[in-house]
Amino acid sequence: MSNLKTGNAPSLSVVVPHFIFSALSFLCLTVFIFLTGTDVLGPYFNSKLLAITHLAVLGWASMLAFGALYQLIPVVFETALYSELLAKITFWIFAIAIFLLVYAFWTSAFGTTLLYASSLMFIALFGFIGNVLLSQRRGKQNIQSRYVVTAILWLLLTALFGLLIAINFRYPFLSQIHLHYLKIHAHLGLVGWFVILIVGVSSSLIPMFLISHSPNEDKLNYAYYLINGGLLLLGLDWLVLQGTMLIPVYWLSISLGIIFYLMFVWEVYKKRLRKELDIGMKHTLISVLSMLLPILLSLTVMLKLDFENSFQLRATTLYGFSIIFGLITPIILSQTYKTLPFIVWLHKYKQLVGKFKTPLPKELYSEWVATLQFYSYNLAVIVLILAITSNNIWMIRLGSCFLLITAVLYNLNVFKIIFHKVKTESIST
């Protein structure tokens, strides 16, 4: 048992604060969307939309990704987290930076406040990235760990671009307008950080949860080189050549990479032993499939199809929406139920198993609330897509309502899990 790697899980105090902050951010995010519906239909470089987007990608998605990654490091790298103390310090700096950043955007304080917020954010991300890289150095090298490491390197570049844009607001030095750098910043973050991370981690978790063994990892390798190669070309092209004829090349490269990943998931799904999918896995697979939506939307934006100008603008908003709410959010909503109950269960019942009859991890939350959340979220996404497409403010309000309901239901279950009281029954032998 000396080589056993199952006892590497970090302590509860490292992981759980990330889940709490993230759940509350999601609730705030849906309230903000509800309150500022019209801004969603406006140009994407407006302060309210920037505040909402950064709350979504940092407070909601990245905060949870950090917590989940600390928990998953033992699974993906087969080693313990390098430093729990660094993870705790990083959490607080990151949380303060998110508050400041969202406040700066919301109040259009693009000068000093934004600069302080971005600098703090860079420090927090640097701490997180260092901790993961140092863990990985002593862990297992495989395709999944390569994805995770690459994703966090893209995150570092994203943060660097964000910091440069913030410095430029205060002390202008960049040659192009902000919108130009924002495009690069957004793609590095959404594709480089989130998509690469999701592909890497899910390629380890989906086979585990579906009990599907030995899928062919060649497809994951092709996906890795195609997505990263395409993104590298995109960054260089936009940065150096300001967007050229190369656009179709990297669009095709990234799209093909995603299609290879979808083929991998399809193989896992076909080989699965667990035929009946729980609500969490259903939602995960839907969100994985919805990766096709931004591919199609980016095609319409790239080809500048002969639509009216305002539709081009909305197609761009819809493109960002489809990545954040079509892929990232549902995968978080669903995978929370595949991670948090186990984290809490292990902490509360590890010493009690065998001595008493203990509940299963899935009994720590309400399945009924999770099912309602699944339907309200899907309804919200469908209504909001239709609303943005048709430029309809009333549908935006309706979709925001469903989104708010989803956030309330999600928070109910998250706090039910976190504040679970130990329940045991004696074992009759």
Next chain:
Amino acid sequence: MKDPDEIRVIESDLEQILYGVMDPEIELNIVDLGLIYLLEYDGLKKVVIKMTFSTPACPLGDAILMNIKQSITNVYPEFEVAIEVVFEPAWNSDMISEKGRMLLGM
């Protein structure tokens, strides 16, 4: 030292106990899941179990090991349980029993 027949009876009893130990994620007991490679009782106080996990870094591994030891000592408090976790041969789905497949809806 117990005679071979008694040893067989106790080993069968121990196996029944392991049927009560669940993998909390897969929600199937570890015997039907095919995680147990060897179960031996030496006729005195020692029980040796050689087993695996469905994945080398199974996050629930410690809880499963604790459950095995505790479940056995609940019935045989005098027994000493030695568990060796191995990953050769690696677990695969062919190791799930017929009953296990039925329970998983396969």
